[in-house]
Amino acid sequence: MRRPKILVVDDEPMIQKVLERVIEATIPSDITTASSGYQALGLLKREPFDVVITDFSMPGMDGPEFLAIVKDLRPDAVRLIFTGNDGADSALRAVDVAHQYFLKPTAMMTISDRIQRVLKIRDLLPEACSLEQIVSQIETLPSIPAVYHELEVELHNPDVSMEKIGKIVAQDISLSAKVLQLVNSAFFGLREGVSNPAQASTLLGLKVLQALILTTHIFSEWKDKKLPGFSIHDLWDHSLGTAAIAQEIALAEAADTATKEDLYVAALFHDIGKLIVAANLPDSYLRVREICRKDKVSEVEAEIQVMGVSHAEAGAYLLAVWGFSDAVVNGSAFHHHPERHAAGVSPDTVVPLDSVAIVHVADVFEHETRGDVSPTSLKLNAAYLRSAGVVDRIFQWRSVATLGQRASVRRI
Ligand SMILES: [Fe+2]
Ligand SMILES: [Fe+2]
CATH class of the missing domain: 1.10.3210.10 (Hypothetical protein af1432)
Known part of the structure; x- marks a missing residue:
């Protein structure tokens, strides 16, 4: 099976590292990191990724703005976002562009677990239905309360x-x-x-x-x-x-x-x-x-x-x-x-x-x-x-x- 490609976007190098380590420890995958939405978009223009995971608050272009572009650029990528703010406004903006959003501080292990489960679906599904096909057709998912x-x-x-x-x-x-x-x-x-x-x-x-x-x-x-x-x-x-x-x-x-x-x-x-x-x-x-x-x-x-x-x-x-x-x-x-x-x-x-x-x-x-x-x-x-x-x-x-x-x- 092909190794999944995961893109991690966060302006804080510390969080980037932690997330990379947590994912690496549980999922055999190729992980690329970027410290801004702009840098990540440059990467996404050159190559596809299976999963894109981003922080919500970043200077310049924030997570939802970045994911809105990813949605058009690479509709078949699984889009995940994590945030420290559980306000209704951020939840609404996140839900609009991401397949799922996570709340800090418990997010790290949960994110890795979710990525693992989503990727596992690839092995589960009959060949005629690819994960990419499903992801690219589903724009928004019901939010989690x-x-x-x-x-x-x-x-x-x-x-x-x-x-x-x-x-x-x-x-x-x-x-x-x-x-x-x-x-x-x-x-x-x-x-x-x-x-x-x-x-x-x-x-x-x-x-x-x-x-x-x-x-x-x-x-x-x-x-x-x-x-x-x-x-x-x-x-x-x-x-x-x-x-x-x-x-x-x-x-x-x-x-x-x-x-x-x-x-x-x-x-x-x-x-x-x-x-x-x-x-x-x-x-x-x-x-x-x-x-x-x-x-x-x-x-x-x-x-x-x-x-x-x-x-x-x-x-x-x-x-x-x-x-x-x-x-x-x-x-x-x-x-x-x-x-x-x-x-x-x-x-x-x-x-x-x-x-x-x-x-x-x-x-x-x-x-x-x-x-x-x-x-x-x-x-x-x-x-x-x-x-x-x-x-x-x-x-x-x-x-x-x-x-x-x-x-x-x-x-x-
Ligand atoms: Fe039924
Ligand atoms: Fe049914």
Whole structure:
């Protein structure tokens, strides 16, 4: 595999060095540094880079101005920005031009981890869909809420306490209301009502809590935007329903807590790429709908025809930039074509509770339980399920899926 080329831009030589060392230690890559946007643009005119990472505040041309030019000059480069200022203005400017932004001081390790995950996607994706193709088509990604960053800092703190986590969640009133609503829903089957965000956080588990914060934020951010032909409510219902079914399957298989959490999160985000496509490429999205209707082909087939990539790969890319685990990224990348995942995995490493298998199954069951079946809708991939060693579990999973779907909270 080709060594990725990474360009680091910062006016402070010290930060440049630290970032270079951190990336070098974790990613076999060729790193070039520049101390200003002007110098970096000179380099970018001469050669392409896979990832461009820049500081926000720099004299002369600042990070967002620099990235705006990079966006035109090298649309296929992954653009990342880090800032010490968490004000809404800088976040907005950063989100406009960068694929992701990071807050100092925890940024360094996080940045390296995100770059690693994004580059890893290259190995994951089928050859027909290149990372460059996805990146160049996606202009902006949904932003990550400040409270999510705060939780991330806390999660890396060895003295993390649920009380502290609860306090962070409680700062955002509408968010705590949604978290409490979910935890009190039939899905969690609690006898006593929960009214305290700290207790809710304990019940949900931190990974699920973080994922819910992110989904609630994204969905409320996009709720009022008019995306022609696209229903955010339907996607929200389908995502929660699929996550609930994945959770029921994990319970039926007596999965450990970490696996349960991963499966829930993977299923919750499996179709997040649909939102990215509808929001970034509204014309392509409408064209996809038209082709599905006229030619009676599946949504994924139509997406590949129109954009060269499907919502599955676009979503996997976003989840990688956000730093989700391989289980979550893979769950999105392969939910329509699990056999493509199996192709790169040796039979002894396929595990029964593999997120690809569970998300695929939960997705199909969610459509089925709503009576949403058509000749072009996704069907269970029996060959894959057989190779994953779970084909004899399907009957039981189908019965627990009905429970999960019924219990899942709708439109919280
Ligand atoms: Fe999908
Ligand atoms: Fe789906």
